[in-house]
Amino acid sequence: MKNEDLYQYILGIADNSLILGQRLGELCGHGPTLETDIALTNIALDLFGQTRSYYQYAAKLAGGVKTEDDVAMLREEREYRNVLLVEQPNTDFAFVIVRQYLFDEFHLLLMQELQNSKDEMLAAIAKKGIKEVSYHRRFSGDWVKRLGDGTAESNERMQQAVDDLWRYTDELFHLTKADREMIGQGIGVDVSQLRDTYYNTVTELLQEATLTVPEQEYFQKGGKEGIHSEHMGYLLTELQYMQRSYPNMNW
Amino acid sequence: MSEKEVKNLDAIFEARIARDEKIEPKDWMPEKYRQTHIRQISQHAHSEIVGMLPEGNWITRAPSLRRKAALLAKVQDEAGHGLYLYSACETLGISREELYEQLHSGKAKYSSIFNYPTVTWADIGAIGWLVDGAAIINQVPLCNTSFGPYARAMVRVCKEESFHQRQGYEIMLTLCKGTPEQKAMAQDALNRWWWPSLMMFGPTDAESTHTEQSMKWKLKRKTNDELRQQFIDQTVPQADILGITVPDPDLKFNEETGHYDFGEIDWDEFWQVVKGHGPCNKQRLEARVSAWERGAWVRDAAMAYADKQQTKKVAKAS
Ligand SMILES: [Fe+2]
Ligand SMILES: [Fe+2]
Ligand SMILES: [Fe+2]
Numbered sequence: 001m002k003n004e005d006l007y008q009y010i011l012g013i014a015d016n017s018l019i020l021g022q023r024l025g026e027l028c029g030h031g032p033t034l035e036t037d038i039a040l041t042n043i044a045l046d047l048f049g050q051t052r053s054y055y056q057y058a059a060k061l062a063g064g065v066k067t068e069d070d071v072a073m074l075r076e077e078r079e080y081r082n083v084l085l086v087e088q089p090n091t092d093f094a095f096v097i098v099r100q101y102l103f104d105e106f107h108l109l110l111m112q113e114l115q116n117s118k119d120e121m122l123a124a125i126a127k128k129g130i131k132e133v134s135y136h137r138r139f140s141g142d143w144v145k146r147l148g149d150g151t152a153e154s155n156e157r158m159q160q161a162v163d164d165l166w167r168y169t170d171e172l173f174h175l176t177k178a179d180r181e182m183i184g185q186g187i188g189v190d191v192s193q194l195r196d197t198y199y200n201t202v203t204e205l206l207q208e209a210t211l212t213v214p215e216q217e218y219f220q221k222g223g224k225e226g227i228h229s230e231h232m233g234y235l236l237t238e239l240q241y242m243q244r245s246y247p248n249m250n251w
Numbered sequence: 252m253s254e255k256e257v258k259n260l261d262a263i264f265e266a267r268i269a270r271d272e273k274i275e276p277k278d279w280m281p282e283k284y285r286q287t288h289i290r291q292i293s294q295h296a297h298s299e300i301v302g303m304l305p306e307g308n309w310i311t312r313a314p315s316l317r318r319k320a321a322l323l324a325k326v327q328d329e330a331g332h333g334l335y336l337y338s339a340c341e342t343l344g345i346s347r348e349e350l351y352e353q354l355h356s357g358k359a360k361y362s363s364i365f366n367y368p369t370v371t372w373a374d375i376g377a378i379g380w381l382v383d384g385a386a387i388i389n390q391v392p393l394c395n396t397s398f399g400p401y402a403r404a405m406v407r408v409c410k411e412e413s414f415h416q417r418q419g420y421e422i423m424l425t426l427c428k429g430t431p432e433q434k435a436m437a438q439d440a441l442n443r444w445w446w447p448s449l450m451m452f453g454p455t456d457a458e459s460t461h462t463e464q465s466m467k468w469k470l471k472r473k474t475n476d477e478l479r480q481q482f483i484d485q486t487v488p489q490a491d492i493l494g495i496t497v498p499d500p501d502l503k504f505n506e507e508t509g510h511y512d513f514g515e516i517d518w519d520e521f522w523q524v525v526k527g528h529g530p531c532n533k534q535r536l537e538a539r540v541s542a543w544e545r546g547a548w549v550r551d552a553a554m555a556y557a558d559k560q561q562t563k564k565v566a567k568a569s
Contacts, residue, residue: 251318
């Protein structure tokens, strides 16, 4: 492919939205209140909307007869570029909220930079996405505060989720080969530059939520290179079920 | 209040309904009116949220991103319907917690149709087409019901249900225009959902209780059998367009009556499911109860947090 790096770069962004949307989709109808069900579904819908725009673009770059669904559903696990954070399971509502918040804060910073991309399509998707992602960030941030500073039990559950998920935050700021290529061309965002702002903002909010920021020395990585956690295969099994069982059909 | 005064109020109340005036939550109403409405509206609300489960079962497996997003949006609409209906019900002086408690304990009913499993993707099409379709026929008359909050909720709900119905039919159409495998999937879904959809209109008029009172209060404007007939007359030609067969050998258009004659409904199956022994009654109720119990700490925390914020505000103001 002529634009292999751009293609990979798009997947690096789009796969996060796809996989997180898929996780949120599992929850629909099973949340603690109807209101949170509706709100999390809204977020999932925004993420899938963004995903579709990216994959439509990626499919066009790939050429031939590829569609957004081929890109979304017919890759091998090793070809998915999402970070480990977003594939982590819905252990409980605290995990759902913390995972969401840790991603949203990053996602917003990324969109704010991506809207200046020299690639018009990516800039346009990002511009549209900023409003949505700002809402996601507000929703998840509010819930982090609410549950962090709620009851003793909620505080404990939130702390557990923060402690467990923190190890996946560092990967958000790693640069892949496609990243470096695209940064060089003024298309990609240098996410390594977002790290300080991210940790400062997150730290402030966690403190406000009366949660302790973990002092972690070791982090997990691999998703961006297609080496995922053991959860990923099961997630993809469901995501790809129809496309794999009934290939080459219209739905 | 003396007995005579109550009788008087009663008469004024019934006259208002007869004049097509809306009854609002603050208005005086007979206790029986209140109780009947709590029962019907909450049953409807419960149906909306239990109905999220069979369709939610396919969100992670939807065959395309477009279908996945549409299904998510649909299930979310049902949550919204549940929300308006619970709110309408709460205006009658019962809390959402009490309503959930009635659902979880098995005291309150919900639509039996949601006790059938969704086993293939085509079931998502069939539910939209048939189940939302039947729901519309049941609910359109309620847009003019006497209790204001219920009538207004129904206007909004019906608009969305008819969107769901078209979307479901479009899924079926795509399958029927697809490969033989896809068409077979659509036929199989129709085979399984047809009879339960007919049962959504309830027992035959001969067996149906409290219809007369409901007619007077405009909770019902046509009988179960009339509505069922309307559904069949409307749906059979749609199946013909799809090119799939309604699983009823006795189904036949009657030139004289201008309606379809149809075969006997399996009322034993109907009562088995109503009494709680359908294929998924147990799972549906367990899913609701478990979501509620697992969410308890979240709701408690949200409450505690709101109290703390309130205290802070008061402290600041003084
Ligand atoms: Fe409904
Ligand atoms: Fe509904
Ligand atoms: Fe619906």
